[in-house]
Amino acid sequence: MTLRIWFQLVKKLVPLFLTILFISWLYNYYGAWDYTIKNIPEFFRLIVEHFTLVIISMVCAVLVGVTLGTMMTRKSMENASSTIMTVVNVWQSIPSLAVLALAYGFLPLIGLSGIGMTPALIALFLHAVAPIVRNTYSGIDAVSKDVIEAATGMGMTKRQILFQIELPNALPVIAGGVRTATAIIVGTAPLAFLIGGGGLGFWIFTGIDLVDTGIMIAGAVPVALIAMLFDFCLARSEKFFISRGVQTIEVETV
């Protein structure tokens, strides 16, 4: 028994350790470490910008996505929901870079600046909200009709059914949407630099432009680590928030 637990642990830890080793080696080899130390204030500014981009767009996408997805499952929205789903699906098929470019091109037309943090946030948010809306809608829609009938027949109000039955049971599916959204945001955030949104993309693109691999790696490695950090946090919170009764697959955590 204990042997098996050790084995499991080793199986998880070895790849993680090797990845970190590889990244550190790369980081040191190209002098990214020295560059970062020399530019530590700028490094922190970029980190803060990067986190701001990711977290704000993420929080907005979750709030709006879950609300909209939930509203679409209400009887009164039956007609509108298929239209919204179509829009959401089309929207999600547009590549991230194109979304950024579209935001850059469109926002000035409605009197907003196309350059800076705001358009980057709007683009990230719009792109990330789609999978959350979609999964919230289908997650709630998939809750068994028998469960809803039992709840209604027992005298639960619509609101109680939504918060105590529908949302908790849809949570694994919603969480899937949030994971997809996080992957989109974390993957697109470095591109935000291209429309003046700041973040660690600054060093990556500067490195590319100057053909200086050190600067590029100094930006790329933190970006990769942030992605891993978010994935870890999400998996942890899924374990915490999703009832054991509806967890379908064991959520892998490191």
Place this chain on the structure above:
Amino acid sequence: MGTMLSLQKVTKIYPGAGHIKAVNELSFDLEEGEICTVVGPSGCGKTTAMKMINRLISITSGKIIIDGKDISRLNTIELRRSIGYVIQNIGLFPNMTIGENIAIIPKLLKWDKAKIDEKVQRLLEIVNLDPDEFRDRYPKELSGGQQQRIGVARAMAGDPPIMLMDEPFGAIDPINRDHLQNEFLKVQEKVKKTIIFVTHDINEAIKMGNKICLLKDGHLVQFASPEEILTHPKNDFVADFVGGDRTLKRLNLFTIKRAMKDNPPTIHQDETIETAQNMFAKINSRYLIAVDGEGVLTGIIDKQGITDKVTHVKDVVSPTEAWLIAHASLKDGLSEIFTHDYGFLVVVDDTKKVLGWLHTEDIKETLKG
């Protein structure tokens, strides 16, 4: 015991083509503590009739009175909380533990926590599931039969005087269904709820109901006790629906105790064979029932098995399986009689003490009424 539930000319017309009456002027009264099984061919309106009671379906015309109160004047949510509801597909909440599932209505009714915990504990005991083992498990970890027991426990949690059950055992395999039915009847003896029990299975309707409400195309065809429906079906439809074997079905309605003859020919197993011979001479029977000092059945003596060498009863007693407990059904009794060669059955109590004996003639007499 007064009238608990009263349906008065309840009618449901679904909007749309034809204005077909799904339920047509249905009226009946139900006493407190009675189980009324609503039965009929599919599409007869039995589920519609039931769902109008907790207003999952609105009434087109007519009145439903619960405990003297017209339900159309009550708040829908409060009404539903005062009515237990069990459906065929159970509908346990997958995100909640068994304990939380049962506690849901008491929580909505704002009971205090100690009272809720105690209720959960007691209900799990009533439905024969170990509270400590099951309280913290999730529905997906339970078998279908276990889940339905929780469904019943959950419906009883708010102490509703009335329960609606929509084919509660319909999705459960026959062996478990029989078991659950018996268990439920035992629970009902303790809790004495007024129950509307929808089923499409006439056998279940006969077994579970004090009253049977037989519907056809939204009309009430016959509302009577199972005994009445089986002996005096109102028309050909009812007779057909209960089946050609309805007399045999009546066997389920009686216990052996009701049909058996008292004072069977018993003899103490330590008696001499002369005593036995004397008894055989007095009564017109090939067999005697041997008992011990406490009156407990030890076996049967066959007159033709007695030879000259035998001196005592206990030398010729052959152990027997031809006995049944007095509260078993006549159907089991009849089957047991045919299984053995004696032509009768020894009827005993829980301690296997002999109470009487049962012949096929006794069964015939009972069925004649």
